[in-house]
Amino acid sequence: MDKKIIRAALLGFGTVGTGVYKVLQKQKEDMIPKLGSQIEIKKILVRNLEKAAAKVEDPAVLTNNWDEIVNDPEIDIVIELIGGIEPARSYILAALNAGKHVVTANKDLIAVYGKELLDAAEVHHVDFLFEAAVAGGIPIIRPLKECLAGNHMAEVMGIVNGTTNFILTKMTQDGMEFKDALALATELGYAEADPTADIEGLDAGRKVAILASVAFNSRVVFDDVYIEGITKITAKDIKYAKEMGCDIKLLGVAKNTEEGIEAYVCPMLIPSSHPLASVNDSYNAVFVNGDAVENAMFYGRGAGELPTASAVVGDLFDIARNIKANCCARIGCTCYKELPVKKMADTYSRYFMRLIVEDRCGVLAEMTAVFAKYGVSVAQIIQRAARAEESAEVVVITAKVREGDFRTAMEDLSGRSSVRKVSSMLRVYGE
The missing domain is CATH 3.30.70.260 (ACT domain)
Known part of the structure; x- marks a missing residue:
């Protein structure tokens, strides 16, 4: 399918949505040699048209009417960056059912309704990609599905929440107590006004569910993941850990054992010699172990406007190449096994x-x-x-x-x- 212009719609124009718009503008001259096609943002769905107008070259691309997007046959790809469950779930399903490809960064949705969305994409023979849902700009979903597909993965674990890693870094390096480190994280913009999802481990838990599903080819949902946060960690705990040659990190762990999958998030002591112990501030890292590759680590920015936009645009480019080669939906749901998930006990x-x-x-x-x-x-x-x-x-x-x-x-x-x-x-x- 020799399409020279591939039109997309952006749902949400917050931090990440703005980042995607910026990255696409920067890539405009490189798209034809890279992809053979030009990706054009035809519509951006926003709540406040006046506020968003200052951020775009042509305010005519802005709309607050979803029907203008889902019913437009020219729009090939929908980029969902609203977040949360609804209306994101309804919008994505409607887009897939209309034969449109979808890119999303929505970990909340995928960790609960991933199967439903992937099944809908398969039925309509379209792509549903979500690289940005885990670890921001760090490539991990596609490597697990493609580059590392020749492995039986034994474990995927790591630091997948930048806010908590920043807090624990300050507690470790500066001797801060939790409440003071959280206040600093909030002041610097690393923590939301309501940091519950981060500090209680919920954000990391959603990412572990997604990583486990992809790595072990068996569905793991958010409710399967055991979760503890970092609110009870003290400077004294960190001091004792240091005496024992360890650091304390909030780790997301997924293991594929003979008895079933283990999936949990909790603060853990990790030897200071382990590569993850040196991952500090808001950085993320994912450590994988496979029977062929052995150990590999993916490291980088786990969130932020441009790092997350990097992952979203990478998915967009992948879909553009698929459209160009008429080979969409090459890799859909990879959960072909039904492995039990072990209880934490x-x-x-x-x-x-x-x-x-x-x-x-x-x-x-x-x-x-x-x-x-x-x-x-x-x-x-x-x-x-x-x-x-x-x-x-x-x-x-x-x-x-x-x-x-x-x-x-x-x-x-x-x-x-x-x-x-x-x-x-x-x-x-x-x-």
Whole structure:
């Protein structure tokens, strides 16, 4: 199909939408030699026409009427950058059903309704691409679907939220407490006015669901992902982690085991020698392990106007090439397996915990006896004097143990009079 002009519509003209518009303007002279076609933004769907007019060359491209886009046979591609579930889901389905290709950065939607959208794209033989939904400008979806397709992936894990990584970096490097680091992140624009989705791990959880689905060829949805945020992390936890040769990072982890898929997001101690430990500030990184490639890491900006726009425009260019070669819908849904997703209680990990206990003879023996009762092996114990009179601070690192058994042991231990407070309980990444 020798189309010289491929027309697209942009839904949403916020940070990322503006970035896409800018990148396409910069690429205008290169499109014909790169693609053999010119991509033209014919319509931009906005709420406020007057406000958006200042950001475009020709205000005639602006509209607040969705029907002008979905019913226009000249528009080949719809770029959804509204975010959230509705009306984004309805718009995307309508576009796919109208035979239009779709590019989106909407992780919320894909993590819940990905199958529905991919199925609709397959029925109508159109492309549905979402590289920008995970890790901003870092290419990871297409590499997993194409470049690494010759692997059986064992694990995909990493730092996939820049806000929390910035906060933990400031806590680590400057000794800040969580609330102060969050305030700085908000002041600098790294955190939203309502940072809940970031600091509680929800944003990362959606990305883990998408990564696990793509990497393991089996559907994982948002509700399958176990999630903990970083709000309980303290400067003292980070200090102890450093003493043990570790850093604390909010990690999204997906593993493909013989018993099923593990998918979780939580703050974890990771050895300072691991490549992810040096990923700081708002940067993201995804670490993959496959049976052929072994280990590979993808690193870069995980969000922002132009980095995310880079991923969106990459998808646009891919679709333009497909249209030109008349080979659309080459790679659709790759979830051809139905693997079980393990409950968190059935996963295995090492644990770091910090407790305030009575400062008397026999307390440590009582603790280790409780752990032994539930099959929890203690690898390391550190005891320090606490500020409160007649109390001591104890830091324990366990050997690898089933989570359900560890939690039962902690419930038993927490109910004993000798334990005054369980200050922290974190997982340790690795064997």
